[in-house]
Amino acid sequence: MSAPKSSARWTAPVLATVMALLPGTAYAAGGNTDGGGNVADSQQSKGTRQDKNLGIETKIQTTVEGSPQSTKTGTLTPANSNWDPPACWYEPAYTPKQIEATVKAIRQMKFFGIGDMVGGVFDSYFKDGNPYKDYNLDKQGEGQFWAAAVDDDRKDEPEAQACDKLPFWVEDGETPDEPLAVSPRILAEYAYGQIPVPDTKIEMAPEGETKVNLPTWVWLDKAKFKKISVTATLPGTGLSATTTAEPVSLKLEPGTSDAETYPASGECLIEGGRIGEPRAKGTPADTDPPCGVKYLRSSADSPYELQATITWRVKWTSTNGQGGGLPPGEFGGAQDVVVREIQSINR
Template identity: 55%
Template sequence: MVTATVLALGAWPATAHAFGEDEDHPPTGPSGGASGNTLTAGVGTSITVKQVNGGKGGDLVHVTPSLSWGEELMVNHYEKGEDQSDGAEGYKDFNIGKDGKFWRGVMNPDVENTFEARQCETNLFWQDAREIPGIKNAPTPKILAGYAYNKIKVPDTKVEMKPVGESTVNLPTWVWLDKGKFEPVKVRAELPGTGLWAETTAKPVSLHLDPGTPDAETFPADGECAVNDDGSIGTPYRKGSAKEDPPCGIKYLRATGGDPYRMKASLTWEITWTGNGGAGGDLPDGTFEGTQDVDVQEIQSINR
């Protein structure tokens, strides 16, 4: 029985185009492309991508073998051992008894079908077990880090607030994020049987608050709430602190006139990667937004 593994070649998953780069170079600027709370990429390869912790969920992409070559080529080159016209040495009886597998290079189906992209296509070739395919554009730890990056799934950006849903003019609304929910998220991508792997780790580094109206003040003044040493952001409201300025929050200066303000919280995740052989580095930050309605009322008082 002959087994083969599909190997999608190219230096970066297709959705890296969202960051203004091409297939041969990883993105370098801040990210902004995302689907919901997931950075996604279509992967039709033998590369497995698995979220191993954080984010309350993940995805696993499995191998899908593809055997689509001509019968004459199969018999002459892989069974009878005849060399190909390009000089590729033939295989006798499909290398039966040897430890390894056949690989086939294919164009990433998610990139534009161009002449350059089609140069990734290769016929089946043999690779000994536990070795990285020795062809041009074969995956590297950095490439696997790109696949892992594009499968990061983080929690919805919904902050804790006090008061909840309804605030009062000139009294602060406290905002914070629970460190337990927004823990670092790790995703691992690997090429089975080769020892090639990479892991990306995303951790929240800042929260930006947009009150939804110019008639408001933010705490801090620039609206950027940093992460505390314990991984949380902001401070939960404590009884008796209603008139204090929170480390992270908003003070509304005008009441809502029927429609609530749409308070926007944008959480930035810093993303790094490590791989086999001591490889590693930084990847573009991911920023995810969430909006929450806030009603603001005037303080009611009675004059005597």
């Protein structure tokens, strides 16, 4: 059962004020307890600690399959601008003994009495019955306090503030009544943001610069553009999800209206694992490419910026059988194209 919203509302403003005055984090969030009940660090992946609500660094671990052989990679931008991978979520974080040790560590801070002030707020919540009593020590081994975790890459975004509750108790085997509680789908969405897609520097013929009204062939190294999967796992929970991205098309935007694309839509479909096609030696100069661009005007003193964007189809599966599609992702880049007039000699 999640903590009452009213508790978070009155607690967060107080903590946000006093925690901002602390010289640094003097307690450990999450992790394991050693034999003496003290909080010890554990291996954790990306995330950030939200001090005002005892958030933690996420314990989600990721593995990549099919990572591109490229020194430059990026992450997908959802084609649907109304959707993003989650910026924060709640996950199992503290045993009762860990919460007790964490609050006691805060109380030991003697800086202007802030330790007692902040510790008092936490004691009211975890110890004195509002809403928990004696840190739930009588339930040790029966469940954990779930706490907020934030994707470190998005910690400065407003969405990262959505997980503003203090840690709440969840019995082992129960599913919290909380939309942002970690789940297979949230793991899949987190994995979405971790997919390392290769850069989209395109090959062109002619290379270096092209001519007005000359079809320019465009292609990409097909060895780099294959399926990429990221599996996100939360150890100790049995929860795991795999998100797979597969390239489906290359979109060309010439950087000027004085141009034509091949095909006319500017969308080069990926067929047989190939993105475009290199121009073979001996191909007549005026042959239309399966994927490319023809500039109709010289770039003069300022090169055109040719934008090349790969669209990736994204799906997910999980250990509990759930799965489905996620919004397509895009990743692209621009490169300069110099276009010269064809010089002729009048006789």
